[in-house]
Amino acid sequence: MMKLRVIPHGTLGGRFLNLEPGQGMKVEIPVGGTVKNLLAILGIPEKVKAVVVVEGRVLKENDTMPPGSSASIFEPIHGG
């Protein structure tokens, strides 16, 4: 298993009790686990199409999560 820090933002923050805005939480996923695996462990359905950003880069669902990384997650949003 590998440890990650996950920071849910925006509407996803409300899914995790007792988290202040911007506060992170520790999550463990199997070594070599992907974005898809992480979201499944967090209980975020695929239909949400949650965005995972690590070190400023938006990851794709089959990208491997870097060990020890800090991941920001949120729902997609457009700007106009």
Place this chain on the structure above:
Amino acid sequence: MKFLKINMTDRTIKTENVPEQYRGLGGRGLTSIMINAEVRPKCDPLGPENMLIVAPGFLSGTNLVNTSRISIGAKSPLTGTIKESNAGGTVAAALGRLGITAVIIEGQAPEGEISFLKIDEKGDALLVPAREHKGKRTYALVEEILETYGKKTSVLCIGPAGEQRLAAASIQSSDIDGRPCRAAGRGGLGAVMGAKGLKAIIVDQGGKTPDPLADPEAFKEAAKGIVKAIKEDPMSSHVMPELGTAGLVAPVNSMGAFPSYNARKGVLEGWEKISGEAMAKLIRERGGKTTHMGCAQCIVHCSNEFVDQKGEYITGSLEYETIWSMGGMTGIDDLDTIARLDHLCDDIGVDTMSTGVAVAVAMDAGHAKFGDSKAALRMVEEIARGTEFGKILGNGPVAVGKHFNHARVPAVKGQSIAAYDPRAMLGNGVTFATCPMGADHTAGNLVGAYLTRQLDPLKNEGQVETSRNLQIAMAAADCTGICFMAFVALLGPEGGSAFLSAINAKFGTKLGPDDIQALGVRVLKAEREFNRKAGFTNQDDRLPRFFYEEPLPPHNTVFTISDRELDTVFDF
């Protein structure tokens, strides 16, 4: 289908049928095509030759949801280009219900003369002398207007900045509660209105003579499909009502693309304090409204009411771009200060984005320290007081850069960029550089494409093409009166089909998607043509040098789209 033509020089008012060449147009399409055809491109934007055109979208005034965007167009005193700025509120629906396709303000009142334009429930218009309202700020002004003319009245107005003809002056639009907190902020159109001698346009909301629908039954069906698409779309149905556009603060900072400290960094230290979720929590704790209906016929409710510690109203709909300009760019991580600056700008009648960036440029030049809330408030207050520095600030960031002889001014064609750094979101840089109206995120914002993984924001591949396609799509969407927050939900096949059906049912046409694209191209061509005649060339479609030379942390990248590639954006 009628034009209301107001000549401010001789105070004549004419109502005429919409001429053939402008039929089927609305919103930005009408303002831009008409300005290109009828305004001398090299005219003084603050002189009598310029026109100020107020045009609801062609779906405004129908019962279709989220169609109350008002387009206001003119030659811009800020950029010297053609300009359309659109705002929410209630006035587009009110004009649409009167069957008014556009209100066209021509000529210029004698120096010192100031008037209201009042349009009653029959669509008849009257110029009312308004000398006693000279210098008034917008909140007090609109309160008095509603007391005089009734609560069911929509208002477009200017504040002291517009009367002073400052190049970043806005035209404020009243919301559903009668507050002037929506803004046609960009391009200094408030200065054009002030130069015409017009303080407010006041429209009765009781109009009952909208243009007839060609096929009412088909329109009704299409409208149902549009509501369904909006309610099923995650962003329109719950992200926007919960966080509003402020929900972008976290994603854009996380991607290192939030221009901060006058675009010296891509992440604001302490951005979590001004994020959408932090704002929603604070508003909830204080008893304000995290979700609110701001515009006529809105079912998205992306608006909010920010209140102080006593629960008293400070400002209406604190939005992402303002949080960025007044927060990220100035290094201020305090929502209360940002909310007060937002209110101040709405009240004085200046664009929050240009003003926030102007404050940031002044800070970058050493006039005050980044993060100094008191200095920022003091500077913006100077605009209303009409001090020499206030005038410079109110003329936008380029004027501030010139004053301090400071080259780091993030603006294109005189207008500041928006809340996406071109070095970390290359495609937004393409839009900022090439938009015919100066740097403008609403013309074609790629942030959604990045967050849905359609495109890598740091790789050149696909940026020009995506910016081009979005600029065409937005030019067409801005003709209809639809709000962007609803439009996003109509990008899918079902929503898109319903939207096209609504347009066809309105006009009795059989337009397909290619025709809508052709409309967008037609609008952009008109805008580019006007600019060329005004003296602009491809060399004006460039970002400031520092975006090409100064790496932006944390990615430490620069803008890498070549001039040659930029010149292909409008290769049609």
